[in-house]
Amino acid sequence: MAGAEWGSLEQCLEKHIPPAELREVKRILYGKETRKLDLPSSAFEAASREDFELQGYAFEAAEEQLRRPRIARVGLVQNRTPLPTDAPVAEQVAALHKRIEAIVEVAAACGVNIICFQEAWTMPFAFCTREKLPWTEFAEPAEDGPTTRFCQKLAKKHDMVVVSPILERDGEHGDVLWNTAVVVSNSGAVLGKTRKNHIPRVGDFNESTYYMEGNLGHPVFQTPFGRIAVNICYGRHHPLNWLMYSINGAEIIFNPSATIGALSESLWPIEARNAAIANHCFTCAINRVGVEHFPNEFTSGDRKKAHRDFGYFYGSSYVAAPDGSRTPGLSRNQDGLLVAELNLNLCRQMNDVWNFKMTGRYEMYARELAEAVKPNYSPTILKE
Numbered sequence: 001m002a003g004a005e006w007g008s009l010e011q012c013l014e015k016h017i018p019p020a021e022l023r024e025v026k027r028i029l030y031g032k033e034t035r036k037l038d039l040p041s042s043a044f045e046a047a048s049r050e051d052f053e054l055q056g057y058a059f060e061a062a063e064e065q066l067r068r069p070r071i072a073r074v075g076l077v078q079n080r081t082p083l084p085t086d087a088p089v090a091e092q093v094a095a096l097h098k099r100i101e102a103i104v105e106v107a108a109a110c111g112v113n114i115i116c117f118q119e120a121w122t123m124p125f126a127f128c129t130r131e132k133l134p135w136t137e138f139a140e141p142a143e144d145g146p147t148t149r150f151c152q153k154l155a156k157k158h159d160m161v162v163v164s165p166i167l168e169r170d171g172e173h174g175d176v177l178w179n180t181a182v183v184v185s186n187s188g189a190v191l192g193k194t195r196k197n198h199i200p201r202v203g204d205f206n207e208s209t210y211y212m213e214g215n216l217g218h219p220v221f222q223t224p225f226g227r228i229a230v231n232i233c234y235g236r237h238h239p240l241n242w243l244m245y246s247i248n249g250a251e252i253i254f255n256p257s258a259t260i261g262a263l264s265e266s267l268w269p270i271e272a273r274n275a276a277i278a279n280h281c282f283t284c285a286i287n288r289v290g291v292e293h294f295p296n297e298f299t300s301g302d303r304k305k306a307h308r309d310f311g312y313f314y315g316s317s318y319v320a321a322p323d324g325s326r327t328p329g330l331s332r333n334q335d336g337l338l339v340a341e342l343n344l345n346l347c348r349q350m351n352d353v354w355n356f357k358m359t360g361r362y363e364m365y366a367r368e369l370a371e372a373v374k375p376n377y378s379p380t381i382l383k384e
């Protein structure tokens with residue numbers, strides 16, 4: 001399994017496939033070509049100074065007579081944790097704030113309206129250890145914790161909606177922990193929060209030790225730049241989770257994640273892209289980068305020798321559109337900012353072409369699912 005030495009699928013294709021064939025390969029693997037965005041050279045200079053990758057693409061939609069184009073620029077941030085996992089908690093958080101602040105500056109220069117960070121962005125992804133301290137100390141109140149206050153400042157300064165996925169400590173309800181995304185409006189006000197609905201119990205991803213399944217349903221946030229929702233990481237594998245955000249009106253669904261190559265890299269290009277197609281919306285898949293080493297060994301009852309790291313977080317963040325087109329991914333081995341310009345009119349245009357909402361037969365599935373979840377349900381299997 002490749003680690004940091006393998007840059008990206010795109011780099012490999014560009015290097016080895018002749019131009020004419022490459023066009024066909026890309027047509028099939030990436031759909032209709034996304035236009036490269038003309039971002040300011042000062043932004044590229046700042047990104048190179050700060051040592052992160054910057055890429056920008058635009059998705060087009062057909063012109064309409066009665067609606068103007070509805071343009072929103074989104075920013076997806078992927079990053080390593082700058083300090084080792086045994087550095088003091090406050091120092092790790094401060095280093096991450098500093099890193100993100102620098103990336104958000106560049107996003108602002110690129111005209112980004114809505115930015116989203118990776119899952120649990122203020123901490124190493126320590127859930128594999130199943131130890132409590134010091135990892136639970138990274139949890140913060142969603143409404144007024146230090147990270148939310150930090151994001152409020154960024155949002156106000158840059159007139160940007162900030163989606164901030166954190167480990168939440170809910171002091172109002174017995175100090176319970178949640179895997180939460182806080183949505184801060186471009187005014188600087190906290191618009192609300194949403195919680196991870198599905199918890200992985202796969203390999204080292206034993207996150208149920210830390211937090212509970214989300215209890216806030218599928219909220220959608222109305223922003224001046226479009227209606228957004230957040231489907232956190234493992235929710236990516238649950239088509240009904242995407243569907244409910246879409247049914248509630250989401251035009252852009254962010255998927256902040258932390259996932260490793262050995263487990264999910266072959267699923268990664270498919271799932272968020274498929275969700276964009278199936279739900280007539282844009283999806284933004286974001287993954288962290290690198291390897292995080294922990295002080296103590298752990299095992300996960302899967303016959304692997306005791307180890308100190310999860311494996312390789314492969315970055316590769318990308319945006320997919322309702323017509324099935326997608327941007328190239330950011331690299332597998334560098335911090336990065338992906339800027340994508342979306343014309344939200346494409347959502348309804350694709351709905352009108354494919355009609356999945358119209359043909360979805362939700363009433364039939366609602367009836368059948370209501371029966372199927374009953375304890376005495378017996379599946380309809382016809383036998384000779």
Ligand SMILES: NC(=O)NCCC(=O)O
Pocket residue numbers: 119200205232233234235236257258259260263264
């Ligand atoms: N963070 C998280 O939910 N990871 C689970 C692994 C995956 O969904 O690929």
